[in-house]
Amino acid sequence: MTVRVRFAPSPTGMFHVGGARSALQNWIYAKQQGGVFVLRIEDTDAARNKPEWTEGILSALDWIGISRGSYEGPYFQSANAGEHRAAATRLYESGRAYYCDCTREDVQARTGSQYQGYDGYHRDLGLGPGPGHALRFRTPDEGLTVVVDLIRGEPTFENKLIEDFVIARGDGSPVFLLANVVDDMTMGITHVIRAEEHLPNTPKQQLLWDALGVKPPVWAHVPVVVNEKRQKLSKRRDKVALEAYRDEGYLAGAMRNYLMLLGWAPSGDREIVPWSVIEDEFRLEEVNPSPAFFDEKKLRAFNGEYIRALPVSEFVDACQPWLTGTGTIAPPPWQPEEFDADAFAAVAPLAQTRLAVLSEIVPNVDFLFLASPLIDEAAWTKTMKDGSADLLDAAIAAFEALEPWDAESLKSTLEAVGAERGLKLGKTQAPVRVAVTGRTVGLPLFESLEVLGRERTLTRMRAARLRLV
């Protein structure tokens, strides 16, 4: 039997990191089993779907390494509407489903409770199809539904506690529960690996598989992803869009490595490992069923390590979208013609060791390309104290005569200026840094000044000095 898995997102919003995690797990499982990965876009909720969300899913998958053309699909659930309706009809005709026109209020009035599920009122009333008649599945009165789940063992559900659930609405359109099963069936899916949130649907869906006469798939419900307060990641509260991480400058390699650690870890004490190790060692059966904490701080640290591991030339290439502003990434504060690729290449190795995310490249190097630095006023006030004017005067005089203009000479010169005033290098360089870069933190100062050049450095120091009059 060829293993066939599927990833079945609904295109109703940005692509959720939890979805990306499930996609990767499906992807690796298929690869390990010599199986097939199918992409199915569940686009039947016409009111909430937008074509751009579908494109977002495809490009986000591409970004984390599930590239277009290397999987089966994408299929669109809406294209299968005929099959869904046919299955609903089959279930009705075989007596496994019946029509019902009760409103919620009707059920409440009969049961006396707003919490009670459907009470089976129409089970044997023989109502036929018609406008406003929903089709309900007749769940067995007794017995157990045992779900075989690679991660959770055998969650078992009592059939009598499963209400006769709706499979097609009053307008005849099949609901998600049925459409999803019919698609899995038609696409020959053997393993359904999906988020834990769907586990309550699973006994109902398995009953549908049985009723339609097809052996149900093996299930694997991967853990819910939570924030630091142990709340399920929500798109209203948390940063959940994979695209947001991409645009902030997370590397795809770091991201997918981190996502795979949600509920699983490679052997030894390792967390940062080559993708090939994950592909080799990942075992779906070993995924921890407890909620998985999505720790953005840890992801940042991971990403920094991935950035530092890049060859410099790749780091330079990887920074380009932020240096030019492409796609959904905002343009940098300088004009394109102000950018100087050689100057950037000269400081790139210094920046590479300092970034957690690639977007941080911009505030680190903007001083090199802007005609005058963007002064952070809070930093200015904190740094420019009594004595700063005198210090800048002395530094300007010393730098005017400095030969050669290189980091080492700049450092020893400024050190001497500070020493004459009883100041350590840190205190001496702070006003110079703010004058030249506009900030209190950034790349190593003397290398930065070397690349910026004498004239531009002195112009900025003189401008700062004038402000201090």
Ligand code: GLU
């Ligand atoms: N379309 C469903 C969702 O995005 C997926 C259902 C499934 O994986 O079975 O939650």
